[in-house]
Amino acid sequence: MTQRLTFYTFPLSGNAHRVELLLRALDLSFNRIDVNLRDKEQKTADFLAMNPFGQVPVINDNGTIIWDSVAIMTYLALTYDTARTYLPQAPAQHAEVMTWLAKTSGPIAYGPAAARRINIFKTPQDIAIAQQVAHDFLNVADAHLAPRDWLVGDSLTLADLACYTYIAHAPEGGIDLAAYPNILAWLERMEAQPFFVAMPKSKAGLWA
Ligand SMILES: N[C@@H](CCC(=O)N[C@@H](CS)C(=O)NCC(=O)O)C(=O)O
Known part of the structure; x- marks a missing residue:
């Protein structure tokens, strides 16, 4: 076909x-x-x-x-997604999903994603700044996840799918996730989904 x-x-x-x-x-x-x-x-x-x-x-x-x-x-x-499982139709929930999608181009891009890129692909940026941006974001996300399983509503949405990868791979940027138990539990919930496939892990200096 x-x-x-x-x-x-x-x-x-x-x-x-x-x-x-x-x-x-x-x-x-x-x-x-x-x-x-x-x-x-x-x-x-x-x-x-x-x-x-x-x-x-x-x-x-x-x-x-x-x-x-x-x-x-x-x-x-x-x-x-005709059943609108991953992108809720209700305006407030839809907007909540959008707030997390926006984070992917803000603190996720300039935090955990940047720290990993600097470590692995040796781009000339300050890793300490990226790590601080990551921790500031992770603190808020961890508190947000304390009373709930998913970022928005009570089921998995685009918000979770969009935020997952760079948070899961934050340790590749020298960011320890141990202080974020609610995030760790959320990562496990994501990884237990039947469709889940991991992005390969990378080592520091891969492109050195
Ligand atoms: N905001 C874009 C960012 C895309 C992006 O940064 N892609 C990187 C790979 S993760 C890329 O293609 N980099 C190669 C380049 O910029 O030349 C998105 O979310 O798709």
Whole structure:
């Protein structure tokens, strides 16, 4: 059967991994293309024609091209999650999901994701600042999760899928999660989902 949905990804990209979690949660079949970021395949003319910022993830859904992970997740949920399991319709709950999606481009990107990137891919930034941003975010998220199993409402939503990967991989950025018991329990709940697939672990200095 011809695949109609193509997923452009990179195996160590947390931004791409959150999309993969949703693709699997929705049980969508897709054609996976691994883009070699080290060789700058994401900056070729063909790739830039899909995403002018030259980054993964990108999807091509039968001619509809969407880039940026949370935009892709929103598109997939609106298109294929007809029961609205992962993106609640009620305005207040919908907005709550959006607040957590916004965190992926704020303190998650500049905190745990940045600390991991600095450690693994040796980008020239200050890891101490990224680690502090991460701890400030994790403190709030841990308190938020104390009385609840999921970030929004009483079931798993796009909020959990979007926030999971870079929090789970925070230790790769030198961020110890031991002080955050509610986050650790939430990570375990995520990893127990039948669709769950882990992003491979990386070592410091992988691209040194
Ligand atoms: N806000 C974007 C960020 C995407 C992003 O930073 N992608 C990284 C991989 S995790 C990338 O492609 N980097 C290669 C580059 O910037 O050249 C999203 O959520 O999709």
